[in-house]
Amino acid sequence: HRAHPRHPRPAAQPSARRMDGGSGGLGSGDNAPTTEALFVALGAGVTALSHPLLYVKLLIQVGHEPMPPTLGTNVLGRKVLYLPSFFTYAKYIVQVDGKIGLFRGLSPRLMSNALSTVTRGSMKKVFPPDEIEQVSNKDDMKTSLKKVVKETSYEMMMQCVSRMLAHPLHVISMRCMVQFVGREAKYSGVLSSIGKIFKEEGLLGFFVGLIPHLLGDVVFLWGCNLLAHFINAYLVDDSVSDTPGGLGNDQNPGSQFSQALAIRSYTKFVMGIAVSMLTYPFLLVGDLMAVNNCGLQAGLPPYSPVFKSWIHCWKYLSVQGQLFRGSSLLFRRVSSGSCFALE
Template sequence: MADTRVQVLLGTGLTVLSHPLMYVKVLVQIGHEPLPPTVGRNIFGRQIYQLPGLFSYAKHIINIDGKSGLFSGLAPRLCAGTIGTIVHSTVLQRCQEGGQQAEEHGLCEKGEGSLKHVVNETTKEMIARSCATVVTHPFHVITLRCMVQFVGRETKYCGVFDSICTIYREEGILGFFAGMIPRLLGDVLALWICNMLAHLINTYAIDNSMNHMGEIKNCSQTVTGFFASMLTYPFMLVSNLMAVNNCG
């Protein structure tokens, strides 16, 4: 329980700090271009037109809604993060307990570092993440809709409770799960790609006799995670667009 509380507190802090970045990213994803392109140069030195960057976009939002405008949709996102962390920790703990019982009864081998062990651990993590995603997706939908109403200056999605009532009244229960399938697929694929690539690198590319082997393996996990996120980004993009499609 103590570990879960620490995770919730850390997650809340990171969510607050990163929220403006996510806000700008979502507006870019839906194709909102409130500022004219500027003249710049690409990596080859050729003159091209460029869309505004992160800071220009954020400044535009501040000019219209003030600094608090950068945190539109933060409340439902915090709800999603808190609930998701609790669900993920609970489900993962149950899966770990089930795995320990299987080991005690000799139904499976420990074999840490083996491919079978990586598959088992990834499967447990997949189940935990999927449960957390399904439970928190309604809050994710509300978060996105609170953000994108910046485009048309609507006020349909103000608070969490009002947004829940609005979505249920207009779209029913299915409205809370718009875009959930591609989001789940993206999360699952990213997890498996990351863990499998990290296992291959740690097994065949890293010598166990090397100094700082633990740090090197953590670094490989980070690199493969970034690579997996790039590969599965289209799933997240499609999910976000489906979540805000035809919402007014």
């Protein structure tokens, strides 16, 4: 019987796994349905609260700037042009559509997230994660790396499957939101939207923008886990013995152990922020492809060319210097050469 380590392993659980309720939450015991329902409900609450943020972010991503930039100064005292922040943009939406307008497209997004959570729970029942050994500081470098690779592969499988199943609802949600640009009402309900997409674009219409989203998920998971693992393996001091209070440290029994715990617990969080910044272009391209050339003003010139593929979209944004458009919602400086469709 393998002894369980008393402290967190070097590479923490991927963030997507934590959101599912850990390694035994959704698919074990008699409380599985209750636990699954709890996580669906909690996820719905977080999704609803964060929806205005995502809504404004999407409108910025498609290049919709209804308010002109204002003149301001940077930290060096130089005059620069700033586009409206999230709060100013959200206030504008409320003026146009009322407070309820901030939640346009929320229903399909709630359904998408719920489907993703249920899919993960079902996959954990079919492919239990119990067989995956957790990394311990007692492992040598080669052994611990193998465990991280195995765990990340498992997490990648769950993420890709749940992403593919939930993506059609994600597409509907994106299109419902960008209707604000042209004041359209083409996509109103989930069922009617499914019928429109299938009639106009066929089955593939439900999966536009899927590839860049999948690539972004894969790069994020592997980058996050491997970076956290190597940092913990090479930079975190493991000289403290694996006992509560760190016995074996002659000078300060608890100090070094506590520092190691703190570093291990924050490494994954910091790596998640760093890697998410690097993978943001995948998110941007995926969202733009979801609304491109679908009959809505936000996916047509002057807001966007009609892209032949997601690679075409990536190259276009790269040339325009807009691969990180929408990544910042507070201090949005107008870059040189930027071109926006202003009302």
